[in-house]
Amino acid sequence: MATDPTKLTMAQALNQALRDAMAEDETVYVFGEDVGPLGGVFRITDGLTAEFGEHRCFDTPLAESGIVGMAVGMAMNGMRPVVEMQFDAFAYPAFEQIASHVAKTRNRTRGRVGLPMVIRVPYAGGIGGVEHHCDSSEAYYAHTPGLTVVAPSTVADAYFLLREAIASPDPVVFLEPKKLYWGKEEVDLTAPEPGIGTAVVRRPGTDATLIAYGPSVPTALEAAEAAAQEGRSLQVVDVRSLVPFDDATVCEAVRSTGRAVVVAEASGYASVASEITARVTERCFHSLAAPVRRVTGFDIPYPPPKLERFQLPSVDRILDAVDDLQWEDQ
Amino acid sequence: MAGGQDLLPSERPLRLLDETGRRVPGAALPFPDTDRLLDAYASLVIGRRVNDQAGALVRQGRLAVYPSSHGQEACQTGAALALADGDWLFPTYRDTAAVIARGVDPVEVLTLLKGDWHAGYDPYAHRVAPQATPLATQLLHAVGVAHAARLRGEDTVVMALCGDGATSEGDFHEALNFAAVFRAPVVFFVQNNEYAISVPLARQTAAPSLAHKGVGYGVPGHRVDGNDAAAVLSVLDRAVASARSGDGPQLVEAHTYRMQAHTNADDASRYRSDEEVDPWVARDPLLRMEAFLKRKRALTKARRAEITERAEAVAAAMREGLAEDTDPEPSELFAHVFSSPTPQLAEQAAFLADELSREGH
Numbered sequence: 001m002a003t004d005p006t007k008l009t010m011a012q013a014l015n016q017a018l019r020d021a022m023a024e025d026e027t028v029y030v031f032g033e034d035v036g037p038l039g040g041v042f043r044i045t046d047g048l049t050a051e052f053g054e055h056r057c058f059d060t061p062l063a064e065s066g067i068v069g070m071a072v073g074m075a076m077n078g079m080r081p082v083v084e085m086q087f088d089a090f091a092y093p094a095f096e097q098i099a100s101h102v103a104k105t106r107n108r109t110r111g112r113v114g115l116p117m118v119i120r121v122p123y124a125g126g127i128g129g130v131e132h133h134c135d136s137s138e139a140y141y142a143h144t145p146g147l148t149v150v151a152p153s154t155v156a157d158a159y160f161l162l163r164e165a166i167a168s169p170d171p172v173v174f175l176e177p178k179k180l181y182w183g184k185e186e187v188d189l190t191a192p193e194p195g196i197g198t199a200v201v202r203r204p205g206t207d208a209t210l211i212a213y214g215p216s217v218p219t220a221l222e223a224a225e226a227a228a229q230e231g232r233s234l235q236v237v238d239v240r241s242l243v244p245f246d247d248a249t250v251c252e253a254v255r256s257t258g259r260a261v262v263v264a265e266a267s268g269y270a271s272v273a274s275e276i277t278a279r280v281t282e283r284c285f286h287s288l289a290a291p292v293r294r295v296t297g298f299d300i301p302y303p304p305p306k307l308e309r310f311q312l313p314s315v316d317r318i319l320d321a322v323d324d325l326q327w328e329d330q
Numbered sequence: 331m332a333g334g335q336d337l338l339p340s341e342r343p344l345r346l347l348d349e350t351g352r353r354v355p356g357a358a359l360p361f362p363d364t365d366r367l368l369d370a371y372a373s374l375v376i377g378r379r380v381n382d383q384a385g386a387l388v389r390q391g392r393l394a395v396y397p398s399s400h401g402q403e404a405c406q407t408g409a410a411l412a413l414a415d416g417d418w419l420f421p422t423y424r425d426t427a428a429v430i431a432r433g434v435d436p437v438e439v440l441t442l443l444k445g446d447w448h449a450g451y452d453p454y455a456h457r458v459a460p461q462a463t464p465l466a467t468q469l470l471h472a473v474g475v476a477h478a479a480r481l482r483g484e485d486t487v488v489m490a491l492c493g494d495g496a497t498s499e500g501d502f503h504e505a506l507n508f509a510a511v512f513r514a515p516v517v518f519f520v521q522n523n524e525y526a527i528s529v530p531l532a533r534q535t536a537a538p539s540l541a542h543k544g545v546g547y548g549v550p551g552h553r554v555d556g557n558d559a560a561a562v563l564s565v566l567d568r569a570v571a572s573a574r575s576g577d578g579p580q581l582v583e584a585h586t587y588r589m590q591a592h593t594n595a596d597d598a599s600r601y602r603s604d605e606e607v608d609p610w611v612a613r614d615p616l617l618r619m620e621a622f623l624k625r626k627r628a629l630t631k632a633r634r635a636e637i638t639e640r641a642e643a644v645a646a647a648m649r650e651g652l653a654e655d656t657d658p659e660p661s662e663l664f665a666h667v668f669s670s671p672t673p674q675l676a677e678q679a680a681f682l683a684d685e686l687s688r689e690g691h
Contacts, residue, residue, distance in 0.1 A: 055481060061511055066470055066504035073474020076459070078482070093500070100464050101471070108448040108460055111666040146667050169669040197672070244672035
């Protein structure tokens, strides 16, 4: 593990997290499609086969249900598998394994069989990907009881949340925002971030709260920066952990400003953004000066690359939603 | 892919005993020794008694439902007897008799069908996975358990059970393929009982046999008469030994017949005739083994009485264990979703507790 603050991309931090976890715990196994000598299509597993051998990091046949189902069995039998679904929409063949077994095994067996496993999913859009490569699939997982669901937005979070996910006794769906893979940040890998289950305030502000996670956090921060130049102070909360959800931090933030906009790439209907909106409204109603607004993707299949900018939450859309928070009533 | 081994199954299901319990001459299988067959016979008797007793418990309202393996007891018995203590069994909902044959407490096994919880036994205690309700998904778990054991250098074999219908599911194919690629020591044991609820085998597959499906994955396929307990045991013994010695996975198809409806809630008369069922009565696995052992004078009166007594003890334990009305604890609903409850689940547990206290529970 590095000892000084270093500049890393999110992809490198994820790779380092896997490397450190594998070095520390010989029961950690990494497998999936193209994760071996190639190092994964996003290079997240780069060098792991060379360093730990072909038994510790290996390619499988091209079958996602098979990958997740085999991981369930390995987790039942003393291992900590970390599997990669190559892209968000390619994880769907594994959905029965995830919903019926990964999520339920501890409960089915009255706590006797836990499944310490991580399903890494490169997810969401903004990279000009062709169809089936850009889905925001978090609601499927977050809706399924028994799954921990995490989405980092910073390089440090990518490292520490993945380490924690691998060490967790429960199965974790780890959503990696593809468009953030290559952003470099200074990161101190010796100073742990708050853990799974905790939201953090990324930017203080007093007028309204932007609630975002994963790929939408940088957009929310940009919007807050733009608003500041117009004299409006926006707070930004990074949810980080979709399940378990940190009601306390999110609600405290919203109560402090009295206004909130939830920002997420996924289609809005029956979404995590909708759930957050409902929770905040139920818990903070008397502190709210305006209904909680959502800025989400439209309820359409993810668009082709030349149209995707219309689907993604933008700074302008966020600022427009903030403008709609009934300021004239003040 | 054992070197040079033909992957294709035999033309006909392998047999050691004919329907009258006489040895088939020239059988290409080792004949199990008499002590082992007496064990198999005891297990058949107990398996049949378990099926009968469970059926009765459904009629008495003590079990919500029971998918019987009546007629398939040779397969149930063989699956359990072919394994060593350190091996794993992955059963389905129809394999209650196999789970009990493996040593799991019958009352714990029936927790699922009694409705108190989902899986009622500790999977690690006897190395028996929870009975699978979804079709074929457990076959992949079997591959994972086997692969993990192999990575640790253990000589564990995993017996993964499924029915003919499950061979149409994608996970069946992925499991065979993964097992073959990783040379995982798994014996895939298909009990072809001719029906998936109401749908006959002809609508599941156009393959010459289900065992033929192995060749596409490089897995040797074997066919056996599933109502011949001696042949089932012999074929499974050989498959387990091959898997254990590092030859990779094996696929065994047992040809048998589901004598009863899918469950008590099903009406088999809507999709099959008595004329179809009748010939299978004469192929009963229990009577066949009994006839053989009697003719061989291996089944003494005393031995038979002792076996009957054991079977009755299991049935009595089932009756006693299910006699009491149980009241499962509602707070447990939140206890095992995660290793420790999330704040949201703690809140919901408190809500339910409050609701119950107001209702005077």
